Amino acid sequence: MKIINSFSKNKFLREKKNFENEKQQATFLNYSEIKSVLLLFNFTNDENIRIFEHLADILKADNKKVTFCGFVEQKNSQLPSTINKIIVKKENISFWQKPKNDLLENLSEKKFDAVFLLSTKMSMPVMYALMHANAKIKCGGIYEPNLLDLIIDTSNSEFINETYIFDNIVKYLKLINGSNPLGFRVRSIDFK
16 A cells, blocks of 8 residues: 555656646735635545534635535545535545546636645645645645645644644734735744
């Protein structure tokens, strides 16, 4: 399994290199300027979707349009995909852990103000979705330079979960004043 994961990671890194050459400069938006958000995550089973539905409700209460894209690790997931809830199942990914092209094209055609990557561990299907998501700013807690514009430093915290990452993304985005926060380009921030 480790060999397959290594090959999958290498394949992803090659595609990421091509993506980096085409990547546009991020636009730093204040939380109030963000109107649409793609919540991107992986989860172990169908019941765990409730965590992300709760976080989506918080964003909706702040008048944000929310779209889900989640990779479920559970075999035979019963969660359906809809227009604003994209569920990537094991049968929707290739041997190399890459989601089917129609799913990735769907993500690249939609325009979002922000992507919130809420995964706490590296997941190839989620990384491909992140790479193909069309957004002004991409935020998350996994160190993935050149895919994320705002990286929440989670290395010093013992109890990291999706809510922690979400809360810190929102906290930081509320601090941004204009397109160049604090006068410099931020790649990583640690809230202690």
